[in-house]
Amino acid sequence: xxxxxxxxxxxxxxxxxxxxxxxxxxxxxxxxxxxxxxxxxxxxxxxxxxxxxxxxxxxxxxxxxxxxxxxxxxxxxxxxxxxxxxxxxxxxxxxxxxxxxxxxxxxxxxxxxxxxxxxxxxxxxxxxxxxxxxxxxxxxxxxxxxxxxxxx
Amino acid sequence: xxxxxxxxxxxxxxxxxxxxxxxxxxxxxxxxxxxxxxxxxxxxxxxxxxxxxxxxxxxxxxxxxxxxxxxxxxxxxxxxxxxxxxxxxxxxxxxxxxxxxxxxxxxxxxxxxxxxxxxxxxxxxxxxxxxxxxxxxxxxxxxxxxxxxxxx
DNA sequence: GGCAATTAGTTTCATATGAAACTATCTCCT
DNA sequence: AGGAGATAGTTTCATATGAAACTAATTGCC
Numbered sequence: 001x002x003x004x005x006x007x008x009x010x011x012x013x014x015x016x017x018x019x020x021x022x023x024x025x026x027x028x029x030x031x032x033x034x035x036x037x038x039x040x041x042x043x044x045x046x047x048x049x050x051x052x053x054x055x056x057x058x059x060x061x062x063x064x065x066x067x068x069x070x071x072x073x074x075x076x077x078x079x080x081x082x083x084x085x086x087x088x089x090x091x092x093x094x095x096x097x098x099x100x101x102x103x104x105x106x107x108x109x110x111x112x113x114x115x116x117x118x119x120x121x122x123x124x125x126x127x128x129x130x131x132x133x134x135x136x137x138x139x140x141x142x143x144x145x146x147x148x149x150x151x152x
Numbered sequence: 153x154x155x156x157x158x159x160x161x162x163x164x165x166x167x168x169x170x171x172x173x174x175x176x177x178x179x180x181x182x183x184x185x186x187x188x189x190x191x192x193x194x195x196x197x198x199x200x201x202x203x204x205x206x207x208x209x210x211x212x213x214x215x216x217x218x219x220x221x222x223x224x225x226x227x228x229x230x231x232x233x234x235x236x237x238x239x240x241x242x243x244x245x246x247x248x249x250x251x252x253x254x255x256x257x258x259x260x261x262x263x264x265x266x267x268x269x270x271x272x273x274x275x276x277x278x279x280x281x282x283x284x285x286x287x288x289x290x291x292x293x294x295x296x297x298x299x300x301x302x303x304x
Numbered sequence: 305g306g307c308a309a310t311t312a313g314t315t316t317c318a319t320a321t322g323a324a325a326c327t328a329t330c331t332c333c334t
Numbered sequence: 335a336g337g338a339g340a341t342a343g344t345t346t347c348a349t350a351t352g353a354a355a356c357t358a359a360t361t362g363c364c
Contacts, residue, residue, distance in 0.1 A: 011203055011268040013219060017275050018180045019200075020294050023221045025177035027301040028170045043350090048171075051163055061313065067165060069175045073352060076314060098312040098359045116163040122304065123169050129300035130293060137289045141282060142172050148281035149179040152274065195320090213343065225322060228344060250329045250342040 032122055036115045045070055045078040046087075047115065050104065053088065054112035057103035060093070064102065087111060184274055188267045197222055197230035198239075199267065202256065205240065206264035209255035212245070216254065239263060 013019045029044065036042050042050075048068040053059060059067070065075045079102060082088035087108035093099035104112060127135055165171045181196070188194050194202070200220040205211060211219070217227045231254060234240035239260035245251035256264060279287055 010207065011264075011271060012207060013200070013203055016271070017279065017290070017294075018177075018184055018271075020298070021173070021177040022181055024294060024298050024301060025170075025173040026221075027298070029174055031301060031304055032170055048165070051165055055162065055164060062311090069178070071352070072313065073315090074350095076312095077350090080314085096312085096360070100313075112163075113161065116161040119163060119168070119170075120161065125304055126297060126300055127169065129296040134289065134293055134296075137286065138169070138293050141286055141290050141293075142169075142176060144281040144286075145278060146172070146176050146179070148278055149176060149183060152183055152277055214341090223322070224343065225345090226320095228342095229320090232344085248330070248342085252343075 028126060032119055035118045035122065036111075040111055040115065042111070042115075043078065043081075045074050046082055049075065049078050049082060049102075050087065050108055050112050051116065051119075053102055053104050054109065054116065058101050060099045060101060062099075082108065180278060184271055187270045187274065188263075192263055192267065194263070194267075195230065195233075197226050198234055201227065201230050201234060201254075202239065202260055202264050203268065203271075205254055205256050206261065206268065210253050212251045212253060214251075234260065 033044055033047075036047055037044075045068075048070060049064055052064055052067045056063075056067075061072065061075050061079055064070075064079070065072045068075070070078075079088060079090070083090050085107075086105055089103050089105050089108075090100045093101055130138065185196055185199075188199055189196075197220075200222060201216055204216055204219045208215075208219075213227050213231055214224065216222075216231070217224045220227070222230075231240060231242070235242050237259075238257055241255050241257050241260075242252045245253055282290065
């Protein structure tokens with residue numbers, strides 16, 4: 001017996017996980033950006049570069065791209081501006097003339113030392129909404145989803 | 153007794169929730185976009201408009217903006233292109249000449265009927281990585297985080 | 305050694321984006 | 335009625351973005 005409604009799909013964005021993920025991520029990212037963008041005249045890609053270089057000086061632009069999940073054009077532009085503003089120092093690698101080693105200057109480190117605690121504080125405030133158990137779940141769930149999203 | 157390392161912050165992006173959220177969301181969104189962008193020559197904002205209009209015909213552009221969390225400029229442009237391609241129909245509201253009522257044409261509905269199941273399938277595949285309990289947690293966690301992100 | 309194929313990073317170019325200004329319509333108040 | 339806001343949606347403009355082409359340096363192969 002045929003059923004006229006069998007093929008009617010219902011994609012309700014309000015319950016669609018990829019969509020909810022996107023809205024949540026945008027909200028959180030802009031909230032964090034507000035804490036530094038104006039005060040330090042820093043774009044999101046620039047801040048991401050500073051964040052990884054603060055924890056791992058001497059990375060190449062390619063390394064930074066890998067760790068931040070940005071593309072190399074974005075990194076190239078962010079680093080160019082950071083160097084121009086004397087926040088990052090660039091030295092050509094001794095063994096490979098194509099590679100530029102990057103590290104924070106004193107000015108760059110000062111920004112890192114200012115912004116990083118604010119960012120961590122904001123993350124903490126966000127996670128305050130969750131119970132300890134939920135925080136654990138979130139960690140596991142994100143790891144699983146990220147892996148699954150990779151090979152989907 | 154002073155402690156020299158007391159102020160050294162460690163912001164490791166790999167464990168920073170806002171950052172992980174952003175990477176995950178981008179991965180998932182591009183995976184979905186791949187299923188329709190080329191085949192239907194559809195941008196992400198256009199698809200979002202089609203998605204809400206498929207479920208709720210007669211919305212105004214402003215309604216669409218609210219439901220998709222896009223800004224009105226984005227919606228205006230996406231709708232303009234959709235109308236041009238005869239995928240969406242626009243009629244001036246009878247009671248208010250400023251408002252345009254939007255709905256899918258047959259062509260637009262055909263796209264919706266094609267893409268929506270694919271999108272839902274992709275969501276299902278993504279969630280396959282989680283246990284039923286975890287799926288429930290994810291739902292609650294996202295609701296809580298979203299609320300918290302709102303007033304932070 | 306020297307030339308083809310790789311790789312790191314930059315630049316170009318065409319398109320996407322959002323804030324602010326704008327147009328058209330409507331609502332409220334007197 | 336009519337003029338001061340308010341509101342829906344569009345356009346403009348300056349900036350951001352990413353794919354593809356490019357430059358420079360390195361490696362591998364004959």
